[in-house]
Amino acid sequence: MFWIYVWVYIVLLIAIWWFFFVARHHTLKFKKFSTNITPVTNILFVLLIILSVTGLLSIFFLWEDTQTIRIVPNVETPENYY
Numbered sequence: 894m895f896w897i898y899v900w901v902y903i904v905l906l907i908a909i910w911w912f913f914f915v916a917r918h919h920t921l922k923f924k925k926f927s928t929n930i931t932p933v934t935n936i937l938f939v940l941l942i943i944l945s946v947t948g949l950l951s952i953f954f955l956w957e958d959t960q961t962i963r964i965v966p967n968v969e970t971p972e973n974y975y
Contacts, residue, residue: 895956902952906945913941 920934 895952898952898956899949902948906948910941910945913937 916937917934920930924931
């Protein structure tokens with residue numbers, strides 16, 4: 894299950910970073926129309942790096958490799974009919 898979480902996280906990161914690179918391309922293309930577009934995308938770049946690293950670290954360090962289902966041996970229970 895751990896590797897499924899890592900795989901899903903990586904797929905989501907690929908999608909988010911793809912949108913960022915498209916936005917970055919448009920930033921470079923339309924740089925002369927706004928003075929705020931370059932600093933905003935630089936801040937977004939730093940935030941995406943921080944969130945990517947902390948998300949992956951949280952998956953690795955918060956993962957508990959314990960069994961979530963407890964198996965109880967078969968115990969005879971008395972049959973009570975009401």
